[in-house]
Amino acid sequence: MEYLALVRPPRPEVAALVEGHMAPLRRLRAAGGDGAWWRAAAVVDLAAGALQEACFCVLDGFLPPQLAEQLAEGVWGSRPVGPVGAEGKNGWTRGGTARAAEAIQSGGGLEERNERLARALLNPSRGDVALFSDGDHHLPGTCALCAAVDELVDALGSCPAIAQRLAHTDFANSAMFTVYPGGASRYIKHTDNSALTDGRRLTAILYLNKVWEPSHGGQLRIFEPTMQSVQFKADIEPLFNRLVLFWSTEEVPHEVLPSYRERAAVSIWYCCARECLQTEEAFKRLACRARCIAGRSRADRLEAAGWTPEQRRLLRLLGEPPSPGAAPEESAAGREREAVRAAVLHDFGGCEAHRRQRERLSRLFGWDARAAEAQRQASEAQRQQRGLFEALGLPLPAPLEAPAPRVPQTSAPALAEELCRRSAGGGAVAEA
Numbered sequence: 001m002e003y004l005a006l007v008r009p010p011r012p013e014v015a016a017l018v019e020g021h022m023a024p025l026r027r028l029r030a031a032g033g034d035g036a037w038w039r040a041a042a043v044v045d046l047a048a049g050a051l052q053e054a055c056f057c058v059l060d061g062f063l064p065p066q067l068a069e070q071l072a073e074g075v076w077g078s079r080p081v082g083p084v085g086a087e088g089k090n091g092w093t094r095g096g097t098a099r100a101a102e103a104i105q106s107g108g109g110l111e112e113r114n115e116r117l118a119r120a121l122l123n124p125s126r127g128d129v130a131l132f133s134d135g136d137h138h139l140p141g142t143c144a145l146c147a148a149v150d151e152l153v154d155a156l157g158s159c160p161a162i163a164q165r166l167a168h169t170d171f172a173n174s175a176m177f178t179v180y181p182g183g184a185s186r187y188i189k190h191t192d193n194s195a196l197t198d199g200r201r202l203t204a205i206l207y208l209n210k211v212w213e214p215s216h217g218g219q220l221r222i223f224e225p226t227m228q229s230v231q232f233k234a235d236i237e238p239l240f241n242r243l244v245l246f247w248s249t250e251e252v253p254h255e256v257l258p259s260y261r262e263r264a265a266v267s268i269w270y271c272c273a274r275e276c277l278q279t280e281e282a283f284k285r286l287a288c289r290a291r292c293i294a295g296r297s298r299a300d301r302l303e304a305a306g307w308t309p310e311q312r313r314l315l316r317l318l319g320e321p322p323s324p325g326a327a328p329e330e331s332a333a334g335r336e337r338e339a340v341r342a343a344v345l346h347d348f349g350g351c352e353a354h355r356r357q358r359e360r361l362s363r364l365f366g367w368d369a370r371a372a373e374a375q376r377q378a379s380e381a382q383r384q385q386r387g388l389f390e391a392l393g394l395p396l397p398a399p400l401e402a403p404a405p406r407v408p409q410t411s412a413p414a415l416a417e418e419l420c421r422r423s424a425g426g427g428a429v430a431e432a
């Protein structure tokens with residue numbers, strides 16, 4: 001009841017706009033058959049138009065049917081059955097647990113990380129379990145799936161309507177397979193990257209549910225911008241081989257409605273390399289984990305993300321593969337690349353050389369200065385709010401009583417120290 005009071009159905013003009021974009025896509029799909037129909041230039045243009053004006057688009061029959069089958073079999077065959085503990089099961093972790101791992105590895109002091117951890121573990125915001133796949137060894141079909149979605153995103157990046165929005169969107173995260181276990185499991189309303197700090201630009205989700213009825217719930221509900229909006233635009237059924245694309249930004253608040261059946265999907269996030277340079281956490285993912293998409297050159301795309309000559313030099317160096325046959329320590333460039341990679345892989349902790357690398361990168365990309373500015377703005381906003389409550393003679397709500405969190409100095413968890421000592425050469429790499 002409370003929920004119904006907070007949500008409004010699509011406004012007629014919005015419903016008409018959405019339908020105006022989705023109907024032609026459905027018609028072209030019906031004419032083109034599964035798997036490759038979206039490769040036609042007309043489809044890519046329609047999809048770009050839908051993203052530009054409706055902020056999302058839906059492509060049914062996206063993969064060749066055998067590939068969609070293979071992915072579905074992989075998920076249904078490996079998903080954990082029954083309760084999943086905090087430690088996970090067969091490589092699957094609880095949605096909340098994945099967040100907890102992130103909280104442990106995140107920046108800030110122990111107190112701050114503990115608080116984030118507690119919030120992640122207590123927060124019932126999402127009820128799914130997840131498996132991150134970097135290739136067919138994790139879940140068969142991952143490589144072909146990524147190649148297909150990359151190809152579409154690559155083509156969308158050349159459409160004038162949205163080319164600007166996809167500038168520097170050259171990287172992607174690991175594919176995240178999810179299963180909501182039924183029993184009204186859901187994911188409450190959120191945006192994937194509202195603060196524009198983690199790099200995510202475009203969210204791609206492929207659904208893997210062979211039998212799905214509206215009464216099973218689990219629809220993806222897309223709201224009008226912003227997070228404050230109570231007006232939704234569309235409910236999308238999580239149907240087999242249906243691909244949904246939407247902006248990861250504040251423009252697309254969304255939720256997974258309570259699901260009464262097991263519900264499987266796989267998500268890939270496409271990231272803007274330039275945005276990833278802005279914070280330590282996003283930089284670490286970009287430098288060592290993110291996949292460069294659609295056969296683009298990692299070195300070229302990293303270099304293009306930099307603003308200054310020194311940023312561009314370092315980014316190219318990081319993106320270049322080691323020269324074949326040559327040991328990295330044989331050249332100054334190889335030594336520098338290995339030093340930065342080792343520092344990132346050790347989370348900038350473990351030894352003095354890694355911490356010095358962090359200081360240098362923070363200066364080069366402005367991480368601490370930006371974090372301090374964000375902190376200053378948050379404190380100022382809080383001060384103003386507190387003043388307002390005091391002026392009105394109202395008691396302060398809890399968040400306004402809490403002291404402002406400190407500016408993160410390093411994200412090195414205590415474990416990194418030990419890891420660094422144990423890994424070969426970890427403490428001995430030269431600093432550039």
Ligand SMILES: O=C(O)CCC(=O)C(=O)O
Pocket residue numbers: 178187192205219220254255256265267
């Ligand atoms: O599975 C879905 O439909 C959406 C999931 C989602 O919003 C997310 O993982 O961020």
Ligand SMILES: [Fe+2]
Pocket residue numbers: 190191192254
């Ligand atoms: Fe999401």
